[in-house]
Amino acid sequence: MPRLILTLLLLCAAAVAQPVAQTYDLLLAGGHVIDPANRINSRHDVAIAAGRIARVAPSIPRDQARQVVDVSDLYVTPGLIDLHAHVYGYSGALLPDDTHLPAGTTTVVDAGGAGHRSFDDLRARIIDKSRTRVLVWLNIVGRGMLGGQVENNVEDMDPAATAAKIQQHPDLIMGIKTAHFSRPGWASIDRAVEAGRLAGVPVIVDNNIQTVMQRSTREKLLDRLRPGDLHTHAYNDRQIELLNRFSGDVQEYARQARARGVLFDLGHGGGSFLWPVATRAMAQGFPPDTISTDLHASSIMIPQSDMPNCISKLVNLGMPLDDAIARSTSAPARAIRRFPDLGTLGESRAADVAVLALREGAFAFKDAWGKKFLGSRKVECLLTVRDGRIVFDADGRSRPEWSTAGNYEVLP
Amino acid sequence: MNLSRRSLLAGLPAAPALFAQTTTIYDLLLKSGQVLDPKNGRAGRLDIGIAGERIARVAARIPAASARLVVDAADYYVTPGLIDLHAHIDAQAEGSSLQPDHHCLPNGVTTVVDAGSANPANFEAYRRQTIARSKTRVLAWLRVTGDDTAPAAEVAKKHPGLIVGLRSDGPRVAGLPVMAERAGGLRSGDVLTGAYPSGGDGQARAARKAGALLDTASFWFRVAAPAIREGLLPDTVSTNLHKGSILLERANMMTALSKLLNLGMTVEQLIERVTVAPARVIRHPELGHLGEGAPADIALLELQKGKFGFLDAGHARLDADRRLRCVLTIRAGRVVWDSEGLSLTDWTNAGPYSNFK
Numbered sequence: 145m146p147r148l149i150l151t152l153l154l155l156c157a158a159a160v161a162q163p164v165a166q167t168y169d170l171l172l173a174g175g176h177v178i179d180p181a182n183r184i185n186s187r188h189d190v191a192i193a194a195g196r197i198a199r200v201a202p203s204i205p206r207d208q209a210r211q212v213v214d215v216s217d218l219y220v221t222p223g224l225i226d227l228h229a230h231v232y233g234y235s236g237a238l239l240p241d242d243t244h245l246p247a248g249t250t251t252v253v254d255a256g257g258a259g260h261r262s263f264d265d266l267r268a269r270i271i272d273k274s275r276t277r278v279l280v281w282l283n284i285v286g287r288g289m290l291g292g293q294v295e296n297n298v299e300d301m302d303p304a305a306t307a308a309k310i311q312q313h314p315d316l317i318m319g320i321k322t323a324h325f326s327r328p329g330w331a332s333i334d335r336a337v338e339a340g341r342l343a344g345v346p347v348i349v350d351n352n353i354q355t356v357m358q359r360s361t362r363e364k365l366l367d368r369l370r371p372g373d374l375h376t377h378a379y380n381d382r383q384i385e386l387l388n389r390f391s392g393d394v395q396e397y398a399r400q401a402r403a404r405g406v407l408f409d410l411g412h413g414g415g416s417f418l419w420p421v422a423t424r425a426m427a428q429g430f431p432p433d434t435i436s437t438d439l440h441a442s443s444i445m446i447p448q449s450d451m452p453n454c455i456s457k458l459v460n461l462g463m464p465l466d467d468a469i470a471r472s473t474s475a476p477a478r479a480i481r482r483f484p485d486l487g488t489l490g491e492s493r494a495a496d497v498a499v500l501a502l503r504e505g506a507f508a509f510k511d512a513w514g515k516k517f518l519g520s521r522k523v524e525c526l527l528t529v530r531d532g533r534i535v536f537d538a539d540g541r542s543r544p545e546w547s548t549a550g551n552y553e554v555l556p
Numbered sequence: 557m558n559l560s561r562r563s564l565l566a567g568l569p570a571a572p573a574l575f576a577q578t579t580t581i582y583d584l585l586l587k588s589g590q591v592l593d594p595k596n597g598r599a600g601r602l603d604i605g606i607a608g609e610r611i612a613r614v615a616a617r618i619p620a621a622s623a624r625l626v627v628d629a630a631d632y633y634v635t636p637g638l639i640d641l642h643a644h645i646d647a648q649a650e651g652s653s654l655q656p657d658h659h660c661l662p663n664g665v666t667t668v669v670d671a672g673s674a675n676p677a678n679f680e681a682y683r684r685q686t687i688a689r690s691k692t693r694v695l696a697w698l699r700v701t702g703d704d705t706a707p708a709a710e711v712a713k714k715h716p717g718l719i720v721g722l723r724s725d726g727p728r729v730a731g732l733p734v735m736a737e738r739a740g741g742l743r744s745g746d747v748l749t750g751a752y753p754s755g756g757d758g759q760a761r762a763a764r765k766a767g768a769l770l771d772t773a774s775f776w777f778r779v780a781a782p783a784i785r786e787g788l789l790p791d792t793v794s795t796n797l798h799k800g801s802i803l804l805e806r807a808n809m810m811t812a813l814s815k816l817l818n819l820g821m822t823v824e825q826l827i828e829r830v831t832v833a834p835a836r837v838i839r840h841p842e843l844g845h846l847g848e849g850a851p852a853d854i855a856l857l858e859l860q861k862g863k864f865g866f867l868d869a870g871h872a873r874l875d876a877d878r879r880l881r882c883v884l885t886i887r888a889g890r891v892v893w894d895s896e897g898l899s900l901t902d903w904t905n906a907g908p909y910s911n912f913k
Contacts, residue, residue: 238658241802242802245803246803420903445657445662445892447893447894448662508895508897509897510900514900515900515901515906516897516901516902516903537804538806539866540866541873544872545872545873545875546777546872547778549872551778554869554870555870555871555872
């Protein structure tokens with residue numbers, strides 16, 4: 145008798161668990177999922193409901209989804225997170241949506257375009273108007289990244305006011321940026337770190353380290369920055385700071401800094417990805433912790449130094465694709481302390497997804513100084529999902545063929 | 557005559573023909589490309605020598621030694637820099653407009669005509685902030701609303717090379733063509749833009765009857781496909797690039813051309829409609845061709861075969877087996893886009909990097 149009840153119960157449970165048609169809004173079917181945070185690197189389906197990841201499993205019945213998009217032969221990854229981009233303030237700033245969504249980048253962190261005085265304007269003009277998730281590194285300079293005079297004005301570097309602004313917007317401001325400081329001494333870095341201490345957030349610091357500035361990279365990395373702070377433009381060549389000028393070896397202080405938790409961010413940009421540095425650093429096992437573009441108006445014309453391009457370059461220098469995806473998703477999410485909300489395809493997380501192709505062939509890649517590297521693999525974004533909606537679809541695979549679509553106006 | 561003109565253009569003293577073969581007289585030489593230059597009636601394997609900002613020579617064979625930089629164009633079409641007659645452009649990306657350079661230059665577009673961001677009141681600011689600050693040549697259809705056309709006439713008179721006509725639903729200024737989305741009132745020299753809208757091709761047929769030209773801008777496959785099949789071809793191909801069209805519709809020039817290619821138009825027909833035809837509309841006869849002495853605005857295009865798809869303005873898909881892709885763009889003699897590194901040195905042969913000892 146008890147066995148019978150148990151059987152009945154099981155049958156009822158099975159009935160309840162029967163696939164209810166169209167549980168999901170969207171099913172990305174048959175792709176190779178790379179979700180490093182959840183240790184997935186194989187063929188899986190990804191189901192999305194109400195703007196969230198609902199289920200990731202080797203096989204999800206297609207009739208459970210209102211829309212099925214076949215992505216077999218393609219990679220499905222968390223939406224890419226560009227930790228260092230320029231979408232406001234800086235003279236070469238690019239709008240996020242038309243620049244980043246076609247690259248599979250669903251989250252960008254603006255790197256210091258605004259300071260505490262201009263954040264509200266950044267929010268009104270860019271954050272609130274973009275489909276891309278726009279987060280912010282707040283410039284330690286109150287007025288933001290407005291060029292030499294403004295950025296060298298130590299008087300406008302107010303740790304308390306900066307920290308206060310961050311505490312008002314913890315959901316949008318991830319930390320503090322300092323860059324382009326060309327006066328001697330440590331004022332900008334120390335004040336940024338002080339603001340970071342007050343607000344409990346990391347700082348990201350550029351590489352404007354020159355001996356005439358009475359600053360050294362060694363001191364910056366080992367004494368001034370805290371664990372969790374970021375050094376960006378890691379593969380730059382200013383002062384040969386990552387590599388020893390004579391031996392080409394990765395500097396011991398860089399390894400020590402990494403050991404103490406300072407993060408090295410790529411920040412490709414217009415001057416910070418150079419083959420002689422990148423090839424040597426990669427060959428010696430010193431990859432960037434986070435892959436980012438520093439994308440702006442002139443660097444985007446280095447064809448086409450967006451996230452897939454930066455990922456491709458590192459893959460051609462020997463980084464496994466799943467590792468490169470980790471450094472473009474979960475690693476930056478951790479660096480901005482938004483993991484696991486962002487950077488994973490975990491169930492119930494925001495449905496920000498990139499669908500990528502890995503092409504084989506002969507491809508030219510260009511560094512910041514206009515020299516070419518011939519690679520054999522190239523990552524390309526074919527489809528982008530942001531908050532559960534398909535916002536970019538290079539081949540139109542999610543849409544009906546026109547002759548079957550009737551007298552359509554604009555299809556949803 | 558040819559030689560002295562060429563030398564003049566190169567900014568060098570006239571040299572005897574004897575030295576022309578051995579002296580470096582071109583800054584850039586495009587070698588063996590499949591040239592398409594409809595205005596000059598050229599189509600075939602030709603070399604193009606560029607000196608400074610201008611095309612210096614077009615000939616069957618120009619010695620590689622005569623150029624500082626040689627680009628092997630054998631795998632590509634070499635066309636005049638493309639002209640996009642209808643886009644929404646603003647250097648600050650105000651309103652629905654987009655920044656020009658990173659949407660135009662990677663698509664071979666060296667001249668873009670803004671379709672209505674500029675009006676008589678803001679044109680001076682537009683000129684300073686967008687036209688003067690862009691690598692892409694930005695021209696404008698001046699937007700006119702209301703019946704007082706005097707301010708528009710004044711601004712257009714002041715900037716004849718920059719203002720190509722009016723974006724207007726009625727009011728006219730003598731001597732300026734009009735671009736509009738309705739055929740009513742259009743005449744010869746005017747442009748009906750959006751020739752294949754969701755409402756059908758009725759406006760296009762009326763406009764053509766009136767002698768106006770048909771410009772594509774955004775279009776619906778269900779309208780364009782039958783119209784093109786019946787011979788109602790566009791006179792110019794444009795993108796209608798703006799914030800709302802760039803993502804799903806991918807309103808860039810290579811996509812616009814690829815769609816029409818797969819709807820049955822030929823590469824030759826298409827290139828004519830994005831070079832000499834729009835140049836005529838905007839009355840810039842120096843643009844849209846590869847004649848000697850013309851500005852060196854040039855695109856190298858690749859015809860790819862494979863399995864592709866394109867979305868129209870209504871987000872329905874066209875299955876396609878060919879597409880055009882821009883691999884290299886030259887604007888005023890300078891390489892501004894080079895996706896295949898055709899003009900670049902491999903880093904391992906580059907010698908010491910300028911900063912890297």
